[in-house]
Amino acid sequence: MALLRDGTGTPEFATAISSSGVTLVEVYGPDCQICKRIEPMIAAFEGAMDGVVTAYKLDASRDMVFAAQHEVRGLPTLLLFKDGALADRKSGFMTTTMLKDWVRPFLG
């Protein structure tokens, strides 16, 4: 199982969500059990997308400014960025299949 890149506070993450393309962000917390269970689903989803979607996780407890700016009310929150703007959001657990069904309309 590949691990998700942790984008918390990194310039690479800031660049990714403000650039062209599709980026999926899992906003998580260190004590969130469901976050631990969704991470392998997102990693598998990213692998299946063959580079079309880039995925990161972001620790809300270490970047509360980002969490507040994006109105994160619960964990995990999934934020989908397309071409530098927030395109959609979900909360709670999702399988790889659910992630594909959700993101597919935003591709292309």
Next chain:
Amino acid sequence: MGQWSRSPDDPPFIDLVPVDKATGGRKELYDALERVRGKGRVSNLFKAYAAFPELGKANFERLNVLLNKGSLTRKFKEGLMTALAEVNRCDYCVSFHATAMLAAGASDEEVKAALAMDPEKLGLAPKEQALFDFALRANGDPHAMTREDVEAVKRAGATDADIVEALETVNTGNAFNLINGALNVGADDFLDYMRGRGEAWREQAA
């Protein structure tokens, strides 16, 4: 040898008594395993369970009922347990269930699909594809499941018994993953399939 994802020098955290040293209830458990699986095929999981032989016997019976009764295919159940092992990062469990998938007729590509949690590429009937995703969702957050989720798998052809069988596959996989992970129980000598994956996990964690 413990889990490949940990230090290769770190043995299991409890004694795994070899077959030729077993006595009493432990030997009874090992004998039961060899009757079903063949001579010498006492898995390290059950060597760990043998610290509490009655519980070991009960869990072996549970596994036999799960795998040999019910209506869902062996490939579905082993595929689901392969995916759970991946979620739980249990490299011994990935190796065991991926090997069992192949023995149940799965291809290498279908094993990869299980590891990628992709039911569409597992070569399953639509009912089992739906149950695979349903079971992974239940594992992720059981209290988020709804009546509509159950109705959806029923529309795909699942019965109440199928749904319970799928959920119990999740329970069994998780229970065995936990014993192996918590006690650093490593893969059996007769298994080295997916060894590289466990070693890659260790390198990522370092």
